Amino acid sequence: MNKYMLYLNSKRCIGCHGCEIHCKANKDLPVGPILCEISHEPLKSVKGVPKTEFFFRSCYHCEDPYCVPICPTGAMKKREDGIVYIDEDACIGCMACAGACPWNIPQVNPATGKAVKCDYCMDRVDQGLRPACVTKCTTRALKFVTLQVVES
Amino acid sequence: MKKTVWSMCGMCSVRCPIKVEVEDGRVTWIEGNPHILKGSLCAKGSAGVALQKDPERPQQPLIRSGGRGAGKWEPVSWYTALDYVAERVEKIKEKYGSKAIVMSCRGGPWQDLIKAFCHALGSPNFTNHDSACGRNVHHASKSVYGLGRKGFIYDIAKAKHLVCFGRNLLASLRVAEANQVMDMLDNGGSLTYVDVRQTLTGIKATRFFQVRPGTDYALALGMINEVIKQEAYDKEFVEKYTVGFDHMAAFVEPYTADWAAKECGIKVKKLKDFVSEIGQQRPKVIFHPGWMLSRYRDSFYASRCLHILNVLMGNIETEGGQLFPKGPGDCGIKGLRTFSSNVPKPEDKRADGVGWKYKHFDKGPGLFHLYYEAMMTGEPYPIKGLICYRHDPFNCFPDVATQKEALDNCELLVSIDTHYSEFGWYCDVILPESMYLERETPVATQKGLKPRFIYRDRAAEPRYNTKPSWEILKMLADRLGFGEMFPFQTAEDMWKWQLEPTGYSIEDFQDKGFVSLSDTPIMYDRENLEGKFKTASGKIEFVNESWENLGIPSFKPYESPKKPPKGRFRLVFGRSPVHAHSHTINNPFLHELMPENTLWINKRVATRLGINEGDWVDVIGDSQMGTIRAHVTEFIHPEAVYTVHGFGRQVPLQSRAYHAGMSDQKLQEGLLLMMDEAGGGLCLCEKFVTVRRSSRNPRRRVEL
Ligand code: SF4
Ligand code: SF4
Ligand code: SF4
Ligand code: SF4
Numbered sequence: 001m002n003k004y005m006l007y008l009n010s011k012r013c014i015g016c017h018g019c020e021i022h023c024k025a026n027k028d029l030p031v032g033p034i035l036c037e038i039s040h041e042p043l044k045s046v047k048g049v050p051k052t053e054f055f056f057r058s059c060y061h062c063e064d065p066y067c068v069p070i071c072p073t074g075a076m077k078k079r080e081d082g083i084v085y086i087d088e089d090a091c092i093g094c095m096a097c098a099g100a101c102p103w104n105i106p107q108v109n110p111a112t113g114k115a116v117k118c119d120y121c122m123d124r125v126d127q128g129l130r131p132a133c134v135t136k137c138t139t140r141a142l143k144f145v146t147l148q149v150v151e152s
Numbered sequence: 153m154k155k156t157v158w159s160m161c162g163m164c165s166v167r168c169p170i171k172v173e174v175e176d177g178r179v180t181w182i183e184g185n186p187h188i189l190k191g192s193l194c195a196k197g198s199a200g201v202a203l204q205k206d207p208e209r210p211q212q213p214l215i216r217s218g219g220r221g222a223g224k225w226e227p228v229s230w231y232t233a234l235d236y237v238a239e240r241v242e243k244i245k246e247k248y249g250s251k252a253i254v255m256s257c258r259g260g261p262w263q264d265l266i267k268a269f270c271h272a273l274g275s276p277n278f279t280n281h282d283s284a285c286g287r288n289v290h291h292a293s294k295s296v297y298g299l300g301r302k303g304f305i306y307d308i309a310k311a312k313h314l315v316c317f318g319r320n321l322l323a324s325l326r327v328a329e330a331n332q333v334m335d336m337l338d339n340g341g342s343l344t345y346v347d348v349r350q351t352l353t354g355i356k357a358t359r360f361f362q363v364r365p366g367t368d369y370a371l372a373l374g375m376i377n378e379v380i381k382q383e384a385y386d387k388e389f390v391e392k393y394t395v396g397f398d399h400m401a402a403f404v405e406p407y408t409a410d411w412a413a414k415e416c417g418i419k420v421k422k423l424k425d426f427v428s429e430i431g432q433q434r435p436k437v438i439f440h441p442g443w444m445l446s447r448y449r450d451s452f453y454a455s456r457c458l459h460i461l462n463v464l465m466g467n468i469e470t471e472g473g474q475l476f477p478k479g480p481g482d483c484g485i486k487g488l489r490t491f492s493s494n495v496p497k498p499e500d501k502r503a504d505g506v507g508w509k510y511k512h513f514d515k516g517p518g519l520f521h522l523y524y525e526a527m528m529t530g531e532p533y534p535i536k537g538l539i540c541y542r543h544d545p546f547n548c549f550p551d552v553a554t555q556k557e558a559l560d561n562c563e564l565l566v567s568i569d570t571h572y573s574e575f576g577w578y579c580d581v582i583l584p585e586s587m588y589l590e591r592e593t594p595v596a597t598q599k600g601l602k603p604r605f606i607y608r609d610r611a612a613e614p615r616y617n618t619k620p621s622w623e624i625l626k627m628l629a630d631r632l633g634f635g636e637m638f639p640f641q642t643a644e645d646m647w648k649w650q651l652e653p654t655g656y657s658i659e660d661f662q663d664k665g666f667v668s669l670s671d672t673p674i675m676y677d678r679e680n681l682e683g684k685f686k687t688a689s690g691k692i693e694f695v696n697e698s699w700e701n702l703g704i705p706s707f708k709p710y711e712s713p714k715k716p717p718k719g720r721f722r723l724v725f726g727r728s729p730v731h732a733h734s735h736t737i738n739n740p741f742l743h744e745l746m747p748e749n750t751l752w753i754n755k756r757v758a759t760r761l762g763i764n765e766g767d768w769v770d771v772i773g774d775s776q777m778g779t780i781r782a783h784v785t786e787f788i789h790p791e792a793v794y795t796v797h798g799f800g801r802q803v804p805l806q807s808r809a810y811h812a813g814m815s816d817q818k819l820q821e822g823l824l825l826m827m828d829e830a831g832g833g834l835c836l837c838e839k840f841v842t843v844r845r846s847s848r849n850p851r852r853r854v855e856l
Contacts, residue, residue: 012334014322015352016729021195021741025202026181031744043350043787048422049360050350050787135191136183136198138327139334 002063002082004120005145006134008056012141015040015054019133019142023058026121026132033107035059035118036133056142058118058133059084059105067097067106075115076106085119088112120144157611158185158665162570162588163196163203164732165260166326169665170197172589172611179204179589179612184327187664194325195730199741203587204615208738208806209571210584211616220565221556221578223804230619230627237581238631240564241273244536250274251500253537253564254523256281256545261596262621263517266541268491269625272634276498277535280517284548287519288445288831292455294514295696295706296463298686302477305600306440308332310472312433313342317368317458318447319440322353324727342433344426346371348724349752349794350787359426363416365722365792365837366713369450371423372457373710374412377404378424379464384431386466393681394463396695396706403707415712417789434465436472445833447724452831453708463692469678476676476684477599483669486653488595488605495637503535510832512699519832521549521824524558537564541621542585544573547734547798550820550836553776568624571735572803584618591620592643595650595658598666601673605656606666607647622646704830719761720840721753721793723771725816734798738809748813750783752794753843758784761845768846771795771814773839774821778814779846793843 015038023035036058043050061084068076068084075090076097086097086106091114098106098115109116121131125144129135134144154175161168161182169185170193179201184192203209213233218224228236244252254277255270257263263280270278282290290301297303308314309332322330337343337356345357348365363371379385380401390397409427413420430437439461445451467473480487501508504522507515526535538559544567546552556578559565567576570587585591593608610620619627622643629635640646647658660667676684687693695706716722730745731737751769753761763769765784770777771793778800788794800815819841826835 012338014325014330014334014356014729016194016322016325016330017745018193018195018198018729020745021198022193024741025198031740034744043355043785049354049357051355136193138192138194138325139330140190140192141334 001147001149002061003147004061004082004125005147006056006058006120006131007143007145008054009141009143010053010055012139013038013054013056014139014141016138018136018138019056022132022136023118027116029109029116030111032110033116035107035116057103060103061120066100066102070096070100072096079122083120083122083125085122086115086117088114091115157609158607158661159589159611160593160606160608161193161197161200162608163200163736164325165258167260168193168197168327169606171665174611177612185665188666189327192327192331194327195745196732196736196739196742197327199736199739200587200589202741203739204589204612206738206740208808209587209616210569210576210582211618213584213617214582216580220560220580223577225582230617233581233583234624234627234631237564237566237583238628240580241537241632244563245274248534248536249500251276251498251503252534253277253539254279254503254535255539255541256520256543257541258543259517261598262593265491265594265622265625268495268637269629271492271497272495272629272637273632274498276500276502277504277523278517279504279520279523281520281543281545281548282517283519283521283827283832284446284550284834284836285444286442286446286833288452288828288833289442289455291513291831292452292459293441295512295693295699295704296456296459297692298688300514301441302599304468304474305477306438307472307475308438309335309339310436311336311341311438312436312472313344313430313438315344315346315430315437315439315461316353317346317372317440317442317454318348319443320347320351320353320726321440322356323351323729324443325729342429348789348792351726352729359422361416361418361422362787362789363418364713365724365789366448367416368448369454369457370407370412370415370710370712371418372454372461373404373407374409374416374423375427375461376400376457376464377407377412378409378427379431379461380404381409382424382427382431384427384434385464386434389435389466389468390464393468393685394692394694395689396693400460400694400707407710430465435467435470437465437467438462438473439465447833447835447837448713449828449835449838450708450711451833451835452828455831456706460694463694469676469681475601478601478603478670478674479597479599480603480654480669482674483603485655485669488597488650489653491594491638494639501532503532505532512702512704513832519827520545521827521834524555524824527558527561534561536562537566538562539566539568540573540575541568542570544569544575544734546574546578547817550817550823550834552818553821554824568621570618571738572805574734574801574803577803583624584616585621585624586614586618590614590618592622593620594622595647601675602671603669604666605651605654605661605669607658607661610643708830716791716840719844720842722791722837723816723819723839723841724792724794724837725797726794728796731796731798734801737798737801737812738806740808743808743812746796747808748780749796749799750781751814751843752783752785752788754788754790755784755786757790758782761843763843763845766850768848768850770844770846771819772842772844773819776818776821778819779848780814793841
């Protein structure tokens with residue numbers, strides 16, 4: 001069972017792309033890989049006001065990820081708490097994971113030649129902190145949600 | 153080793169308080185000061201680490217070795233560079249007097265240091281960029297309240313209605329303010345947005361008026377008229393604290409809502425509904441008086457009317473309205489020692505005419521662009537040297553070719569900056585300042601309901617041979633013989649000297665990065681605001697008699713903006729949330745997000761011109777041209793084209809920004825001295841440009 005989720009309150013999101021840079025800066029990434037992305041539909045007039053909504057996308061940390069079994073070295077792993085991550089030492093940069101992922105989420109990090117993707121900033125999470133994108137979101141629109149099992 | 157350093161972001165001029173984590177001398181994490189911003193930062197704020205690592209910034213002092221602007225530099229030591237500058241300054245002093253030197257900066261909490269240096273040098277000519285930014289708003293505020301634009305803070309989070317005339321505050325981001333706006337909306341507040349195009353702020357609005365470019369003043373007049381007609385204003389407040397209401401009411405008489413709606417191209421019912429709504433919501437209604445309003449010939453008057461609408465709402469010193477910012481004095485604490493208090497003020501009159509030729513303008517920083525006139529004519533006296541600290545006139549001010557002509561009369565041009573400014577590239581000497589993570593700055597006062605002292609500490613050692621500004625100026629002062637006016641050798645000495653009257657020491661800042669001067673918000677008694685308005689009458693002046701006596705009417709008859717001739721468009725400009733004008737364009741992270749600007753053009757018009765989304769278009773001023781891609785949209789007025797300011801840079805050592813996109817200010821030919829005589833701001837949206845499909849075909853390319 002996945003324990004965590006990233007949730008965007010799109011009413012509060014102002015489309016400033018801060019989260020994308022908060023993520024890159026935290027992971028010390030070079031130009032190229034962007035692990036989360038803000039996007040929007042073209043503007044449409046709603047009651048006289050041209051409007052749009054913002055979407056946030058990073059890795060979905062699938063319950064049953066396509067990227068994990070395809071990885072020839074076992075570098076792509078899923079943790080107990082659901083976080084899907086890359087063990088950098090084991091990754092050989094073959095990018096089979098990106099091919100298997102329906103959304104092409106894993107990207108090449110040109111600085112290391114290995115794959116990189118969102119890991120919910122698990123080093124931070126393990127220290128009791130929130131992911132970089134959430135901690136620094138300009139308007140506090142992004143939330144890191146801990147899911148609970150509701151007994152019925 | 154890990155440490156936490158308190159600092160202030162330097163990626164834009166908002167200067168958000170930040171917490172920086174450093175491991176073995178390397179900056180690993182920057183977040184908004186958790187005590188003030190709860191961690192939040194914008195994209196630029198996080199991109200500070202990319203700036204720090206970027207070698208494409210001046211790495212040591214440079215002295216020009218070729219012609220101006222040729223880009224040939226000799227790297228020199230600090231001693232050589234400062235000796236050189238000091239020697240040239242002395243020569244100018246000998247020949248023309250100290251007053252022949254102008255010092256300019258970008259405003260903000262630390263400009264006092266620059267001002268003090270300028271005065272210590274013996275020159276009254278301290279200035280900043282503001283005549284190409286907020287001077288109209290500032291002077292409009294002075295004429296109404298006797299207080300400058302910083303005379304109020306806006307309690308947006310608790311407001312019921314925020315009205316923005318082109319104030320695109322969710323793109324021209326201030327982190328704390330953006331949160332206030334979102335809090336207000338979360339609490340069910342309304343946002344009315346007025347602009348010639350839709351923006352990031354406008355998409356959050358509950359009401360949107362797309363107006364014809366240049367008609368803000370008309371709309372504001374129509375609003376005042378309708379507010380009076382519907383009696384939607386705070387009569388008691390107006391009665392108690394204002395003068396000139398009847399005169400104003402008579403003046404706005406012909407400017408009815410029907411007239412304004414027609415002039416602006418909006419629906420009159422929407423306008424009248426708006427007025428009834430704010431009539432219900434006042435006093436918790438805030439009209440943002442504008443920020444960068446160096447735009448149209450009547451922007452001063454438009455801003456003045458927005459200030460007046462606030463007064464009509466009675467929104468002063470009340471929750472959800474405009475509040476007086478409180479300072480140390482309100483907390484019974486002495487203020488910081490200022491640098492200029494230690495320096496005698498020169499007696500010469502200013503060369504920009506402010507204070508004697510233009511008596512109504514604020515003498516503080518005067519009006520930068522008027523120094524170009526003095527350079528060109530030698531009147532009232534010659535200007536022969538310009539030192540710009542963190543100010544790039546070639547990016548702020550229009551018509552760079554004319555600026556260069558004027559500067560060619562100068563014998564010394566110096567740029568003190570963290571990056572290669574376009575002006576710096578044309579200078580004789582570049583003195584590289586350490587970027588904000590690598591330097592300390594003086595302690596600053598942040599006024600507010602809970603005022604505080606705040607500072608920036610050095611997070612990392614400078615990667616290159618750069619220095620903080622206080623040290624550069626101190627070393628220069630020593631060479632020019634007035635070092636004793638800046639009695640400190642280290643940053644710690646400086647802080648101690650500044651803090652001495654306050655009773656605090658820099659150790660008090662260690663916990664949170666600032667010292668809060670009050671635990672609870674301080675409010676004045678709204679029933680007893682006597683003495684708070686610094687006008688001649690002591691009241692809020694709808695009609696300012698002193699200005700009228702100087703020939704500045706409080707209202708001017710409205711003139712409809714010119715329609716651009718066929719095939720031409722009014723060039724308007726603005727901001728994106730991922731760039732802070734020109735100085736972030738070369739940042740590796742921000743360049744990745746937005747490498748160049750586009751030209752927004754109305755869909756109907758574009759179809760007529762055969763321009764499709766993504767096509768290359770030529771944008772032509774008089775002699776200058778830029779070529780960028782078109783963004784075709786129905787959400788911009790057909791008379792206007794829009795672009796993001798700051799692009800089209802021409803410094804070859806900035807490989808990412810070099811010639812990327814188009815520069816609006818280079819196309820603004822003929823606007824350098826087009827000043828609003830009442831407000832002192834330039835009229836940067838008064839340029840028509842021709843737009844045509846470029847002969848560059850995006851789809852065809854012969855390779856061999
Ligand atoms: S990389 Fe793709 S497949 Fe793997 S967990 Fe993320 S979204 Fe799922
Ligand atoms: S959770 Fe961490 S890795 Fe994932 S997008 Fe956010 S900042 Fe990036
Ligand atoms: S930082 Fe926050 S507000 Fe900005 S785009 Fe990302 S989610 Fe939206
Ligand atoms: S608004 Fe962004 S760039 Fe400006 S000071 Fe704040 S964090 Fe830095």
